[in-house]
Amino acid sequence: MRNRFPSSSLSSYGSGWSTNQRIATGAAIVAVLLVLAGVVALLTGGGSGHQTPDAAPPAPTGGPSHAEVAAKPSSGSGSVPKPAQIAEPVAYAKAAAEMLWSYDTRDTSRDQQLAGMRAWMTTETEYADWASVSGQVPDPVLWSRMADQEQHATASVTEGHYPSAFQQALADDPSAITEAYVYAVTVNGKQALRWQKGGGGAEDRAVTLAVQCRPNHDCTLAAVAPNVAQ
Template identity: 45%
Template sequence: MSGGALVRRRALLGTVVLVALVALAGLFSFLTRDDRAPSEHSSVPPSSSSAPVSPAPASAGSAALPVPPDTRDPIAFGKAAAVALWSYDTRAYSQPELVAALHRWLTGEEKYVDADSVERQVPSPLLWGRMADSGQFATATAAEAHFPEAFTRALQADPGAITQAYVYAVTVSGKQSIAWNGSPQGGAEDRSVTLAVQCRPDRPCVLVGVLPSVTP
């Protein structure tokens, strides 16, 4: 992909996310500028969930790579995606295998997807190699997820604005636990992330990208 095309894609993703976060009429017009008519019935799923999400148990012989859930709930999907982004196992698979698995979480709509923002959540190949030398792995849980306040206000101001891209902002909070050879207990730290999640009414949710900062 050319540099200009990559810049345009990132700019468009940024616009979509800003529309989700800021109630600006001009940006809403940008999102709805094509010829498709907005849905007559636009519903917003529950705005938060405090049920913890942990990785699903791996099946026998599985490399435990993250698999996207079949859900149309952006909150549930956001929690699962955060767990996938915070989890890894250098003992079970390679860095390219994890990146490829995370790509399967992404939307196929090229005008919105920002794969680079997801790939930046994975350790670089060089760092991965060093981590693998010590058998490092991480597990994660997502304790809570919600729509940021600005996103909710934007939807309330113009509910039809989301009906072009169906991109939701979801902020997830949880915990990541890291361990390695000789230190099975490792350490744990709190984590938070704001994701852009696309949930069109006729298909399961997919990941659009990771916002550069956490939005409360």
């Protein structure tokens, strides 16, 4: 009989959290995005998650955006790709989501996975919610079980957009973004799972990310928002 761990993929880890845990996570994300007036509505489910925005919020200006670069594994981080060199919020969030939804327990330890993910984070600690990102990784025991089954996953992104509540917050106060340059972006895609003896499957994925994109700098990851805010 094929052996699968349906709750062990990185992107579904934490899906069984209690209401209190989700509220606590949401509160942490709100703290990260506090500089954006009205974003609280987004993170408490006020946004309409799968609507394509009519107009995008202003992207950082003052320098050319980097082209998307094919990611390569960095030493010490196993199969986790290096941070994408992208200066546009939606494109960066799509690359970050693909990174979060991809892993390979055959050649990457849990510590390497975490190290690779941390490299994508903003170094501005007042805007970084590392707990929300590292919380995507299963605990050491579960990671070990996944490795025993040679579980690995690849991801494909179908689209990314600014949630409507985030756009409304910027419309209400356009200057708010210029303090931290933290953007909320929802990304949708698919994750393909594989494990030993030919086992496999595919699942739809969606996540809202907070990304920081200061002018003249590549974007960085600030936080993973709760899935209730799409």
